[in-house]
Amino acid sequence: MQKKYLIILAGPTASGKTRTAIRLSQHWNDAPILNADSRQFYQEMTIGTAKPTPEEIAAAPHYLFDDRSIQEPLTVGRYEAEVLELLDNLFQKQDVVILTGGSGLYIRAVCEGLDEFPEVTEVARKEVAAIDKKNGLKGLQEELLKLDPDYFSQVDQQNPRRLIRALEVCFTSGKPYTYFLTKPKKERPFTTINLCLKWDRPLLYQRINQRVDQMMKDGLLEEARTLYPFRELRSLQTVGYKELFAFFNKEYDALEEVTSQIKQNTRRYAKRQITWFKNLPDCFYFHPDDYKKAIAKVEAIIVNE
Numbered sequence: 001m002q003k004k005y006l007i008i009l010a011g012p013t014a015s016g017k018t019r020t021a022i023r024l025s026q027h028w029n030d031a032p033i034l035n036a037d038s039r040q041f042y043q044e045m046t047i048g049t050a051k052p053t054p055e056e057i058a059a060a061p062h063y064l065f066d067d068r069s070i071q072e073p074l075t076v077g078r079y080e081a082e083v084l085e086l087l088d089n090l091f092q093k094q095d096v097v098i099l100t101g102g103s104g105l106y107i108r109a110v111c112e113g114l115d116e117f118p119e120v121t122e123v124a125r126k127e128v129a130a131i132d133k134k135n136g137l138k139g140l141q142e143e144l145l146k147l148d149p150d151y152f153s154q155v156d157q158q159n160p161r162r163l164i165r166a167l168e169v170c171f172t173s174g175k176p177y178t179y180f181l182t183k184p185k186k187e188r189p190f191t192t193i194n195l196c197l198k199w200d201r202p203l204l205y206q207r208i209n210q211r212v213d214q215m216m217k218d219g220l221l222e223e224a225r226t227l228y229p230f231r232e233l234r235s236l237q238t239v240g241y242k243e244l245f246a247f248f249n250k251e252y253d254a255l256e257e258v259t260s261q262i263k264q265n266t267r268r269y270a271k272r273q274i275t276w277f278k279n280l281p282d283c284f285y286f287h288p289d290d291y292k293k294a295i296a297k298v299e300a301i302i303v304n305e
Contacts, residue, residue, distance in 0.1 A: 003305060004091040004190040007031075007298060008107055009100040010277045011197030012270035014207040016288035018052045020197060021100040023291050025060035028096040034083060035064040036101030036110070039238055042070045044227060047220045048240040050211065063090075070227070070235045080109040091190065104154075104276035113186030117169050124171035128164050143167055148176035154276050158265065159237065193301055194283040195294050205267050212263045215240065221255070224248075239265045 007024060011017050025031045039049040043066050051066060063086060090097050099110060131139045140163040145152045147170045155162050166177040224244035227236060231245045240262050247258040286294045
């Protein structure tokens with residue numbers, strides 16, 4: 001039986017994943033490209049998620065982009081199931097498939113399976129809620145830093161839902177949240193090859209700033225305004241949108257101020273992504289201009305197997 005290969009193309013936001021994925025796809029005879037960005041699924045979120053353009057979509061087969069509404073949220077568990085079913089079908093015709101995006105948890109779910117956590121006790125839930133009520137986000141951050149510094153360095157530290165979830169598991173089990181992230185991987189009927197885009201940090205941050213400016217020119221403010229009635233949805237707790245929602249709520253005095261905040265929060269998000277992707281095993285790092293080196297690396301792995 002012919003071996004099947006899933007190429008993971010990871011990288012922080014604004015690192016050039018879309019263009020690079022298309023180049024890899026074209027090398028492997030239009031290998032399918034699957035989305036691993038937790039926001040590019042949603043039809044209503046286009047400018048703020050930097051989705052592939054119609055021209056880019058037409059350049060290679062794309063799946064799981066722009067295929068559902070924000071009112072039909074895709075959980076990590078459901079995503080894992082959908083991707084594995086899709087891969088079963090795609091691998092009947094293709095030996096190579098590309099999975100690309102910046103959402104490390106979604107990539108991990110496909111490659112290794114979801115982690116199993118203890119059922120949170122009511123006592124733990126109340127203890128964490130008390131911390132949140134008394135000290136807010138800062139209190140949650142301080143408690144998680146104390147109980148699980150490893151996870152604290154990876155998690156979105158501005159997302160209270162993520163912090164609360166991790167703390168509830170810590171309080172329930174008496175163990176760090178990351179303890180439950182180190183269980184044996186699930187076997188998959190394909191070989192995973194990890195690639196990750198790499199930039200010098202100042203250049204990456206410059207690209208992020210330029211991208212935010214372009215998003216604002218392209219109409220991100222208007223897009224966010226149309227989504228404001230749905231601002232409580234989990235999918236909209238996203239950098240770019242949540243700052244503009246705060247602007248609509250008069251929490252910022254000027255659009256320049258909120259634009260600067262979006263840039264800063266995006267840079268912080270990119271830093272956390274870089275930290276997360278350091279955990280990818282046997283990962284080959286390359287600059288997008290050196291994509292041919294990545295192709296040669298993958299070809300060598302396939303030949304050696």
